[in-house]
Amino acid sequence: MRMPLNFLLLCPVLFALSGAAQDVGAPGMPNVDLETPSGQKLAAEKATIRKFFVLLYLAVLLPVVENQGEVFKEKDLYPLILAAFPEQELKECPQKLQKLMNARVQALKEAADGKRDLQSEPFNPEDPEVLAFLAEYGMEDMCRQALNWMEREVNARGNMDQDSFAQAFKQFRDHVRSGRLVMPETVEE
Secondary structure, eight states: OHHHHHHHHHHHHHHHHHGGGOOOOOTTSOOGGGGSHHHHHHHHHHHHHHHHHHHHHHHHHHHHHHTTTTOOSGGGGHHHHHHHOOHHHHHTSOHHHHHHHHHHHHHHHHHHTTSOOOSSOTTOTTOHHHHHHHHHTTOTTHHHHHHHHHHHHHTTTSOOOHHHHHHHHHHHHHHHHHTSSOOOSSOOO
C-alpha cells in the first residue's frame, strides 16, 4: 500500500518537471526554427507582410503630402490612395490578409464613388481585425515598427520642405518595392 501512495505523491512533481527540460536559447542565439521549412515559410511570410504594410502606409502618406493645400476633403484623397495601393505586394501576402485588405479596398472604392461613408479612416492601423491578424504572426506592433523604420531611413525629422519630403518618401518607396531596402524584423526606436 505504501508504493501507490508514494507514486501518487510523485506524479505531480514528475509532471511539473517534464516541462523544465525544454530547450531555451539565450536571446543572442540564432533561432533554429528558421532552419526548418515551416520556419523559413513563416519568416518569408513575415517579411512579405512587413513590406506590404510599409508600402500601404506610404500609399496613404504620399497622397496627403503631395496634395497638401490642394485637397480640401478627405474623400478627395481616396482615389489617390487607391491608385497608390500596393496591390502586387498584397497578392504575395497570406490569404487571410488579402481578404481583410480587399474588403477595405472595396469599402474605400465605394466611399470614393459616394456610395457609402467610411466608419473610420482608410486602412486604420488600429483596426481590430488587422491587429488580430498581425497578432497571429507576433507582429502586433507592426505600425509603430514600420513608421519608426520609415522615419529612420528617410531621416524625416530634419527641416524638409514639402517637395523634398515627398521626393524622399517616393525614393524610399521605390527602394522598398524593388527589394533594395528591406525592413528588419525589429526596429529600435
